[in-house]
Amino acid sequence: MALHPPLRINSDLPADAFAARFAQDGYVQIPVFLAPEDAESVAGLLEPLTWNIVAPDETAETLVISPDVIKKFGEAQVRQFLQSAIRRAARTFSFVHMSYALQDEYPRAPQAAIHRATEFLESRAFLDFGGRVIGAPEVAGVRVQASYYRPGDFLTVHDDSHRKDHRLAAFTLGFTRRWRPDWGGQLLFHDAEGNVTRGLAPGFNVLTLFKVPTPHSVAQVASYAEAKRLSLTGWLLGGQDAA
Template identity: 30%
Template sequence: MQYINPELDIEQLGRSFQRDGRVLIRDFFDPAVVQALSAAVDQIDWALTYRDTKGDRVLSGEQLRALTPEQREMLVEGVNTVARNEFQFSFFTESMVAAAKRGDTDLLARFMRWMADEQFMATIRQITGITEINRVYAQATMYTRGNFLVAHDDHVDAEDRRLAYVINLTRKWRPDWGGLLHFTKADGSVTDSYFPHFNSLSLFKVPQSHFVSYVPPFANAERTAITGWLIAA
């Protein structure tokens, strides 16, 4: 099956990427593929990922449902306390890498294996000119009320991350609901913003400073996506 839209203008996308170090590609996938992915993420029993004073944490859906209202308030306050002075994030996640390694056969695990294969990799190499990428990390993500990701550049010493990506699966969204991908300069100025259009691929070089804006209490939907990095092993 042809997962990727065959009508994409790869040369034009490549020129945009070379100019800016990033590109937002509308209608990246075949409609049937993106509809299936969107339906699959809607069925996830999401885990919450965030940081506390000791490092990264994950709470499963079952653990979240067991929290009392008081415990939820303490969790939110702890997240915000760290965010005041340090790198912080708060959003919902499902590891597609773990599912693929377990040998799961559901759609998201199969899609993870497809991303690691030649059709996807070759297309991304064509667009970006970065031929060294040969490994992919992927997770399903959801941002809802109170979620955010503060400014960072995705660089880690342990991995040679060359590209970051976001496959947007949100059918209904508004810019005033937050959840936008913003790119920033050293002085804090926002230089570019990507709206999470359904069936779009956001693709950008690493390192590059960016953040996902806070989703306010009045947001009336969830921003879902598949996100990760393309790595040179």
């Protein structure tokens, strides 16, 4: 049962026009996705979260480095581990960024204000809107995290295929303000020749949907970037895997 006032999808959105774009291009961006005051409210909830650093270990398992883990193992050891995740990025899939696991956290404190976003992303309103745009009315659930990319953070090329989950499409809902194009952090789409076919700048209250599988990455954020690259990112799921 929902504990929070629902976030409202902007009522003026022409879902069918966005669906045509998605079908043609394999991705679509929907600006002013939430009612503007609701987007402001989500942005205000993301800022003060207690974020964890995430990066894969040498077996490709995601390690979650909470502030407690840093206290326990010490900053030097954490830095060493992150350096190895950065070195692995030269050869294989890797990433370093901050994350907040909305759906894992929800049962611990469903009344926490951030879960207005969790409840919305799991709601029929969001799943049905997403389903209309991607042309898959059977969207059954969602897998989602909040993410925050700091200077130096990155995500190397991958296509979002998953062993178990049936991912119908990937989405990101951005809450990044005033981003300069030379700050990196773009969502990049890649072709077979190694060219970037499209680079989408982080934005505010923009929903991006793209097909799975699609080769993509997040460009490393420049050391001199001053804004926070904040978003809610995840996948619309089909059938039996719904959360």
